[in-house]
Amino acid sequence: MPELPEVETTRRGLAPHLLDQRIRTAVVRNAALRQPIPRRLPKLVAGTTIRKLERRGKYLLIDCGRGTLIVHLGMSGRLWLVGAGSMPDKHDHFDLVLENESAVRLRDPRRFGLVLWQEGDPLRHPLLANIGPEPLSPEFSGSWLYEVTRNRSAAIKLVLMDSQVVAGVGNIYASEALFRARMNPKTPARRIGLERCGVLADKIRETLEAAIRAGGSTLRDYVGGDGRAGYFQDEHLVYGRGGEACGTCGSRVRELRQGQRATFYCPVCQRR
Numbered sequence: 001m002p003e004l005p006e007v008e009t010t011r012r013g014l015a016p017h018l019l020d021q022r023i024r025t026a027v028v029r030n031a032a033l034r035q036p037i038p039r040r041l042p043k044l045v046a047g048t049t050i051r052k053l054e055r056r057g058k059y060l061l062i063d064c065g066r067g068t069l070i071v072h073l074g075m076s077g078r079l080w081l082v083g084a085g086s087m088p089d090k091h092d093h094f095d096l097v098l099e100n101e102s103a104v105r106l107r108d109p110r111r112f113g114l115v116l117w118q119e120g121d122p123l124r125h126p127l128l129a130n131i132g133p134e135p136l137s138p139e140f141s142g143s144w145l146y147e148v149t150r151n152r153s154a155a156i157k158l159v160l161m162d163s164q165v166v167a168g169v170g171n172i173y174a175s176e177a178l179f180r181a182r183m184n185p186k187t188p189a190r191r192i193g194l195e196r197c198g199v200l201a202d203k204i205r206e207t208l209e210a211a212i213r214a215g216g217s218t219l220r221d222y223v224g225g226d227g228r229a230g231y232f233q234d235e236h237l238v239y240g241r242g243g244e245a246c247g248t249c250g251s252r253v254r255e256l257r258q259g260q261r262a263t264f265y266c267p268v269c270q271r272r
């Protein structure tokens with residue numbers, strides 16, 4: 001499932017091809033995503049020019065001047081550049097067609113993604129209004145993490161995946177950051193002191209930055225905005241490595257279920 005590094009890689013890959021380009025139209029082949037793609041979208045975007053391509057959490061924001069396209073990749077989405085005439089696959093539900101004969105294509109086999117339109121400030125859209133700080137911004141720090149976890153008795157791994165605590169961190173990067181911070185994913189969040197919250201915030205940032213440098217993690221469908229696969233999955237220290245030897249201590253990496261998602265951790269390195 002695409003998390004912050006995958007969405008950021010998509011943004012960086014697409015930005016040079018999209019900025020200042022005029023949109024000819026949008027093609028909606030299947031509007032039935034997590035929320036329906038607005039019927040009027042082709043009319044709304046036609047003739048506009050893309051001014052900015054930004055990201056908030058796992059949302060991509062394509063600023064078209066008179067409004068913003070809000071795109072979410074859901075569980076299995078990818079967004080990349082194709083020639084405007086290239087044949088769609090059965091899961092290619094949406095194209096944003098540019099006047100320069102290229103198009104941005106959304107492929108989303110599981111259809112949990114979103115393509116929405118917002119006039120005015122996109123950050124006030126109900127899906128975005130309550131997202132917590134960006135982990136790569138100065139607003140996200142150990143003291144923030146400490147403050148927001150004081151009354152949270154849930155396991156720290158689950159709390160990190162709450163987008164109100166920090167934007168864009170999902171299953172893979174929560175597991176990886178906790179390993180790098182030598183912290184047990186089951187520890188109740190409110191038991192983690194200020195100093196360790198600082199370590200954890202640093203490791204979250206480090207992990208995400210390394211993943212962005214690697215172009216994200218390609219586990220199944222994901223490719224970046226330029227159509228290339230990421231390779232951070234080769235650098236995963238615990239995620240997807242249940243039963244393998246921990247690279248630090250040699251113990252077996254364990255897998256457990258938390259909130260119906262797989263968590264991977266080393267029982268020796270991540271004792272508390």
Ligand SMILES: [Zn+2]
Nearest residue numbers: 246249266269
């Ligand atoms: Zn270990």
